[in-house]
Amino acid sequence: MAPQTRRTSFPKVIIEKDTDSEQSSSEEEEEEEGEVSEGENGKEVEETLDAKRKGKSPICISLKKVCKVCKKAGHEAGFKGATYIDCPMKPCFLCKMPGHTTMTCPHRVSTEYGVIPTSLRNSRNPFAYVFERQLGPTNSRIKPAYVIPDQVSCAVIRYHSRRVTSLEFHPTNNNILLSGDKKGQVGVWDFGKVYEKIVYGNIHSCIVNNMRFSPINDGTVYAASSDGTISCTDLETGISLSLMNLNPDGWQGPGSWRMLYGMDLNKEKGVVLVADNFGYLYSVDIRANNKTGEAILIHKRGSKVVGLHCNPVQPDLLLSCGNDHYARIWDMRRIEACSSLYELAHKRVVNSAYFSPLSGSKIVTTSQDNRLRVWDSIFGNLDSPSREIVHSHDFNRHLTPFRAEWDPKDPSESLVVVGRYISENYNGAALHPIDFIDISTGQLVAEIMDPNITTISPVNKLHPCDDVLASGSSRSLFIWRPKEKCEPVEQKDEGKIIVCSGAGKKRGGKFGDDSDASDGDLFSSKGKNLKSKKSSLKSYKSQKVKR
DNA sequence: AGCCTATGCAGCC
DNA sequence: TGGCTGCCCTAGGC
Numbered sequence: 001m002a003p004q005t006r007r008t009s010f011p012k013v014i015i016e017k018d019t020d021s022e023q024s025s026s027e028e029e030e031e032e033e034g035e036v037s038e039g040e041n042g043k044e045v046e047e048t049l050d051a052k053r054k055g056k057s058p059i060c061i062s063l064k065k066v067c068k069v070c071k072k073a074g075h076e077a078g079f080k081g082a083t084y085i086d087c088p089m090k091p092c093f094l095c096k097m098p099g100h101t102t103m104t105c106p107h108r109v110s111t112e113y114g115v116i117p118t119s120l121r122n123s124r125n126p127f128a129y130v131f132e133r134q135l136g137p138t139n140s141r142i143k144p145a146y147v148i149p150d151q152v153s154c155a156v157i158r159y160h161s162r163r164v165t166s167l168e169f170h171p172t173n174n175n176i177l178l179s180g181d182k183k184g185q186v187g188v189w190d191f192g193k194v195y196e197k198i199v200y201g202n203i204h205s206c207i208v209n210n211m212r213f214s215p216i217n218d219g220t221v222y223a224a225s226s227d228g229t230i231s232c233t234d235l236e237t238g239i240s241l242s243l244m245n246l247n248p249d250g251w252q253g254p255g256s257w258r259m260l261y262g263m264d265l266n267k268e269k270g271v272v273l274v275a276d277n278f279g280y281l282y283s284v285d286i287r288a289n290n291k292t293g294e295a296i297l298i299h300k301r302g303s304k305v306v307g308l309h310c311n312p313v314q315p316d317l318l319l320s321c322g323n324d325h326y327a328r329i330w331d332m333r334r335i336e337a338c339s340s341l342y343e344l345a346h347k348r349v350v351n352s353a354y355f356s357p358l359s360g361s362k363i364v365t366t367s368q369d370n371r372l373r374v375w376d377s378i379f380g381n382l383d384s385p386s387r388e389i390v391h392s393h394d395f396n397r398h399l400t401p402f403r404a405e406w407d408p409k410d411p412s413e414s415l416v417v418v419g420r421y422i423s424e425n426y427n428g429a430a431l432h433p434i435d436f437i438d439i440s441t442g443q444l445v446a447e448i449m450d451p452n453i454t455t456i457s458p459v460n461k462l463h464p465c466d467d468v469l470a471s472g473s474s475r476s477l478f479i480w481r482p483k484e485k486c487e488p489v490e491q492k493d494e495g496k497i498i499v500c501s502g503a504g505k506k507r508g509g510k511f512g513d514d515s516d517a518s519d520g521d522l523f524s525s526k527g528k529n530l531k532s533k534k535s536s537l538k539s540y541k542s543q544k545v546k547r
Numbered sequence: 548a549g550c551c552t553a554t555g556c557a558g559c560c
Numbered sequence: 561t562g563g564c565t566g567c568c569c570t571a572g573g574c
């Protein structure tokens with residue numbers, strides 16, 4: 001092309017100023033239109049129009065304050081102090097419904113932050129719904145009070161070089177926590193002797209998605225990774241063998257690289273079950289260390305299967321979930337493509353689906369539409385969930401997907417732990433708590449946070465027998481425990497308990513008062529100045545604060 | 548303090 | 561269906 005053609009087709013530059021009134025900005029537009037139409041050379045006009053058609057609209061350098069979300073003037077989304085103000089032009093960031101923002105979301109009220117049961121059973125008449133609520137199975141009893149302490153102590157350790165992606169407690173050694181990260185490292189942490197840890201860096205080469213201890217020998221652990229292998233590792237020696245490798249020929253491009261996500265062990269059948277990012281399920285015999293049978297398509301072809309869970313009571317039942325927006329229940333005795341017993345539909349990707357840990361009769365799923373879904377009985381009607389609980393656990397490409405995890409100790413099978421995405425203003429600090437939710441009611445039972453932890457905690461696991469919560473937040477691991485000598489707290493009022501550390505000095509009893517968004521003088525925005533120094537390990541004492 | 552970026556999904560054509 | 565683009569509360573490093 002000739003240089004002059006290039007010159008003439010260069011888009012017009014408009015500068016908008018913040019001080020301009022609406023009037024003057026429209027004048028500018030008119031002026032611009034006028035210039036285009038005034039073009040004496042017909043060719044120039046033609047080219048300008050052509051440029052417009054090609055998407056070369058005038059370059060607009062705007063000095064106006066503009067919303068970073070919708071690019072419109074008049075409002076701004078973002079943090080005001082420690083409170084995030086949504087863009088009003090977009091659907092609510094919490095419940096995803098239009099017409100309001102997170103601040104005014106009906107699912108976010110001061111006493112039950114963001115978490116209430118929703119029926120979403122609009123197709124039924126209200127009487128049927130009430131009838132069902134009244135005559136249906138009564139709500140399970142509330143957790144024993146001592147299990148959710150109002151005071152915790154927190155141990156922190158950071159040895160992963162990338163974000164934590166999976167956690168697993170040792171089944172018999174009560175102080176051992178296993179952690180996997182995005183880089184493929186597997187950490188073994190004795191949080192009883194806080195400084196004792198081992199990090200294995202040679203087991204996997206990328207994301208450790210799921211880990212399970214061997215039911216036969218609890219000194220060995222299986223892990224499924226996005227490198228396409230299942231590892232079987234002796235935790236004492238660190239010696240690891242690969243049970244399966246889906247990429248024997250190495251990297252042949254992104255279209256063919258197979259990654260393993262969902263994994264579970266079936267003790268009765270003696271197999272490791274894994275699923276890949278193409279929708280296939282694989283079964284590996286634990287004793288023979290080899291693949292049994294062919295891969296079975298259990299989710300939409302080409303879509304990622306992110307979770308597998310064997311029913312704890314009925315070993316023939318398998319639960320899977322994936323990026324095709326479904327969770328599916330399978331009968332392992334006759335499993336083949338399209339043979340699922342039930343399909344549990346979701347509106348978005350299903351991050352996790354778990355049977356309840358004791359009876360195996362309930363299911364809780366975490367979906368990227370910001371809803372936890374609960375099925376009260378797998379023997380009942382599975383056409384629609386018993387409850388949907390709006391909860392902020394959005395997808396973010398830089399975060400490990402959130403997964404609501406059962407409390408394995410809860411006899412009522414109603415307590416679930418899940419990290420929260422959106423922050424709340426806790427006396428000037430924007431913190432992302434870890435939520436305990438009673439899935440029988442949708443109630444937020446407790447929220448755990450610490451002013452020193454400003455990062456989001458998407459990975460959480462409750463201890464199989466002790467009152468211990470493990471969390472993975474970015475590259476750090478946290479162990480939350482009831483503080484010694486902590487008196488059990490009655491929960492007669494069913495009130496929410498806020499758990500936090502007492503690291504801040506000036507706060508005193510004011511800490512729980514988060515009603516004022518502008519009280520940012522104690523802490524800077526987002527509470528970043530509270531962040532602990534680069535100590536690799538630090539433990540915090542805690543104090544009780546109620547609101 | 549502010550810029551940069553790794554990277555998964557969804558929506559668009 | 562496939563390839564491309566864009567993204568609302570990230571986190572850490574330079």
